[in-house]
Amino acid sequence: MFPSCSLLLGTLRGISIIVPLPSSSCTGVPRNVNMEKLQTGYLFPEIGMRESEHTQKYPHARLIRLGIGDTTEPIPDIITSAMAEHVYALSTVKGYRGYGAEQGNMELRMAIAETFYRNLGVKGNEVFVSDGAQCDISRLQQLLLGSNVSMAVQDPSFPAYIDCGVIVGRAGNFQEKTGTYDNIVYMKCGPENNFFPDLSTTSRTDIIFFCSPNNPTGYAASRQQLQQLVDFAKANGSMIIYDSAYAAYVTDDSPRSIFEIPGAKEVAIEISSFSKFAGFTGVRLGWTVVPEELLYSNGFPVMKDYNRIVCTCFNGASSVAQAGGLACLSKEGYQALTTVVDYYKGNAEILVDAFSSLGLKAYGGKNAPYVWVHFPGMSSWDVFNEILEKTHIVTIPGRGFGPGGEGYVRVSGFGHRERILEASMRLKNLYK
Amino acid sequence: MFPSCSLLLGTLRGISIIVPLPSSSCTGVPRNVNMEKLQTGYLFPEIGMRESEHTQKYPHARLIRLGIGDTTEPIPDIITSAMAEHVYALSTVKGYRGYGAEQGNMELRMAIAETFYRNLGVKGNEVFVSDGAQCDISRLQQLLLGSNVSMAVQDPSFPAYIDCGVIVGRAGNFQEKTGTYDNIVYMKCGPENNFFPDLSTTSRTDIIFFCSPNNPTGYAASRQQLQQLVDFAKANGSMIIYDSAYAAYVTDDSPRSIFEIPGAKEVAIEISSFSKFAGFTGVRLGWTVVPEELLYSNGFPVMKDYNRIVCTCFNGASSVAQAGGLACLSKEGYQALTTVVDYYKGNAEILVDAFSSLGLKAYGGKNAPYVWVHFPGMSSWDVFNEILEKTHIVTIPGRGFGPGGEGYVRVSGFGHRERILEASMRLKNLYK
Incomplete structure (x- = not known):
């Protein structure tokens, strides 16, 4: 009645061992065919498992993550006090609240619009x-x-974009040789093109995922680059899904939002988060801005759907x-968070220096908490393993972010300062 | 280059007014074709809008929701204190925590398994x-x-099952006449079949959504009925998605979990929630139990995906x-919550009495916070409107839960006791 019910135990010399x-x-x-297409596990839990294995192997090593x-x-x-106050109120008849609006409290939506999109024409009802x-x-x-x-x-990019695209069924088969899925366009971003894709050779797609400041490269696209991107999307009728989760880390005059670019409201959605800005x-x-002006090809507003x-x-x-989010956006809350963000940026700077002292090119770190280190000609998983074995520092192999990450590792500037300084010392001795 | 870009303003005498x-x-x-198939708005925000309209029409009426x-x-x-303690710790170097496990803290997963599935063989790692x-x-x-x-x-059922099924593309066209989507099997549940579908005439499907105690009917399936359901799923190779969000309201010996039924772990997933149990x-x-034993047709464990x-x-x-969830499952927390659940059940009983005094059949209320009132031969939207106009009480028209809800309204027992008593008084005078 049903397709055969059997269990794949594993493979031995290329032969599948199946037990009925x-x-x-x-x-x-x-089983959902799209799930079958996914390659191995999701990157971050995978790294977590490698960490655990290493800790078991070296129980006395002081691991730095x-x-x-x-x-x-x-x-x-000021932020946790606001949360605690809300929590205590839930135990009172007067302060108890059940379901809120699915889209979020309007006060918070307005505060997000006012704080992050001042003068950019983003309204509270466009913030979800x-x-x-x-x-x-x-x-x-x-x-x-x-x-x-x-x-x-x-390419490289945060792996959820591709993995979710595969799960929903947008991808063709995975090609082992190139490390890419068919039907997904990979826009190479590296130092050779100033971390911005060559749009003149990029095929038209309906959706373009774009992350700036970028995870993993740490690069923040310039105003001119983003204008190019918006123009490209307009000319092609594409929709940009812009991930600005690291906007709070921008130090120079790179845009913190795609909506700083004229015309962006007609082509872009922006996703952002309190995670890295407020330690949440x-x-x-988090939130997503869906502008009223953004329309499907038939004129239907994306926001309504x-x-x-x-x-x-x-x-x-x-x-x-x-x-808590509302308290983050108060004057005092925002000020206090700026100090924390600066602290992490200081960490990233220390890590850039450490890798530079080894004669390596270390990108990012200035507008982002991530440092993207180039090990030309090397396998990023090999580098990951070497750093882990020699220094007990966990990084992320660039290959985990796509084929364009090969030869790189991502190093995070999140950590207590003394641990970062310790990491820096160990790294400086990597090749000694 | 693109399909025509135009805006549908509305219809006038059956003619669509389209502006290019x-x-x-x-x-x-x-636009996603599946989104186009969805009928009107999601039920609950729709009810919220009707509430607002009514309040505008009668600004001085004391609305009861x-x-x-x-x-x-x-x-x-005891529960909010635990949350506040956690929150305050986030402001300390020692107590700060970032990302947790995606599946939830193992301590909480184990506590859920122990509290709700004691002796049912559900392990912490099966709780997400x-x-x-x-x-x-x-x-x-x-x-x-x-x-x-x-x-x-x-049928009737909580509308998210169908709406989400439509969004993912499982439904065919909506048939105005029957109020049903093609390709979705509606299992009629009413007093005529003791609120349990006639499985002998039910077609085989891959997935069976089943909610008990039921939203909206308030009916908790008996052990024997659930055994029938599990046997039916087994015989057909179907998978049950069992929604036990109201399990805490079970008063008699109806099962509180599908896993009380022998063999259920091989055919069922259970979804549940702290919302109605703990005022969350x-x-x-919430949580979902995905048993290790549950396998796709090819033998692949559902849990892994x-x-x-x-x-x-x-x-x-x-x-x-x-x-907070962990505190709910402490001995004192659980005890305190039982009192709250009993309070809501007392409310539901008062509402059952009020409707019964009108000579109406009022189902539910005993094992659930909902009362399901039958107005034979009447349109449920008409009844909804009549109750709202005459008593300023908001209910939900049964039709919103599917065609099987026609002729009913759902009345919720959530509310302060004095408001419920006031509602009861107004309802008793509905036809005077």
Whole structure:
């Protein structure tokens, strides 16, 4: 009645070892073919597993984690006090609140518009509060746009863009040789093109994922580059999904939002987050701006469908996190967070110096918490392993961000200063 | 170059009024055809809008909201104290935590397994903590199983099952006449069949959504009925997605989990929530149990794909909510919550009595916070409007839960006792 029910134990000398199961053990539900296409595990849990293995191998080594970009510094009091106040109120008849608006509290939506998009014409009702950028990437990718759209990503890029695209069924087969999926356009970004894709040779796609300041390269696109991107999207009728999760780290005059570029509201959605700006990686809060001006090819407003998705498939971010978010955007909260962001940037600078002292090219670090280190001609997994073995420092192999990351590792500037200084010392001795 | 870019202003005497837009105004990205299939707005925001309209019409009326099932009673101190403690620790070097495990803190996962599935063989690693059942429904529906599976729902049912199924592309066209989507199997549940579908005439589908205690009917399936359901799924190779969000309200010996039924671990996933059990509608916390034994037709464990989805498209529930969840499952926390649940059940009983006094059949209320009132031969939207106009009480028209809800309204027992008593008084006078 059903397709054969059997268990793949593994492969031995290229031959699959399959054990038949009693047919009553399996349901008749076919596995999602898109899930089958996904290569190995998701990058970050994978790195976590390597960390654990290393710790088991060297139980006495003092591991320094500069892999997963996870914040480490305390959240300023003013913000946690606001959250605690909200929490205590939930135990009172007067202060108890149940469901909030699916799109987020209007006060917070307005504060986000006012803080991050002042004079850019973004209105509170265009801001949709979420439980984090990663969740919004999958909501946008999967639910809003569906499987019948084509997509482009920067290469290297944050792996969720591609993985979610594969899950929803936009990708063809994975090609081992190139390390790419068919039907996805990879826009190479490296020092050779100033970390900005050569748009003159880039095929048209419906969606273009673009992250600036970039994860993993740490590069913030210039105003001129972003204008090129918006013009390209306009000329091609493409939609940009712009990830500005690291905007708070911009030091120079690079735009912090795609909406600083004239015309962007007609072609772009922006996803952003409190995670790296406010240390909310565990608290969970983010947002997406969907401009009223953004229309599908038939003239239907994208915002209307996005609102429907949010109302149907999401019930709003935690009210506690939202209370914290509002405190982040108060004058004192914002000021206090700037100090924390500067601290992480100081860390990144120390790491840039450490790698530079080895004669290596270290990019990023200036407008982002990440340092992107070039090991020309080497395999990034080899470099990852070598650094881990010799220095007990966890990084991320660039290859995990796509084929364009080969020969690089990403090093995170999130960490206590003394650990970063210790890491810097160990790194300086890497080749001694 | 692109399909025509135009704006549908509305219809006038059956003729669509379309205004062409300058082609530069639209992107070339086609609207997701699945989104086009969705009928009107999502039910609950729709009810919210009707509430607002009514308030504008009668600014001095004291509206009583028994529509959207939103908790109203304070969260016991022991739980909010635990959350506040967690929050304050985030401002300390020692207590700060960033990303948690995507699947949830293992301590909480184990506590959920121990509290809700004692002696049922559910292990901590089979429990995936989420930010709420609704989010998990869309994750499960959309991401895990994809579009090439068939599905059945109880009729009436919580509208997210169908709407998410439509969004992912499992539904055919909507048929105005029957109020149903093609390709979705509607399993009628009403008093005529003791609120349990006639499985002997139900077509086989890959997925069966089943909610007990049921939203909206308030009916908790019996052990025997659920055994029938599991046997049916087994015989057909179907997978049950069992929604037990109201399990805490079970008063009699109806099962609180599908896993109380022998063999269920091989055919079922269970989705549940802290929302109605702990007043966490705004705090956001839920979970999904994916048993190791549950296999796709090819023998691949569903749990592995679910884990991949959670790691790729979700970053874990808020750590604050999780700290609260753990306190809910402490002995004192659980005890305190039982009192709150009993309070809501007392409310539901009062509402059952009020409707019964009018000579109406009122179902539910005993094992659920919802009362499902039958107005034979009447349109549920008419009844909704009549109750709203005459008593200023918001309910939900049964039709919003599917064609099987026609002739009913759902009345929620969530509310302060004095408001429920006031509602009861107004309702008793409905036909005077």
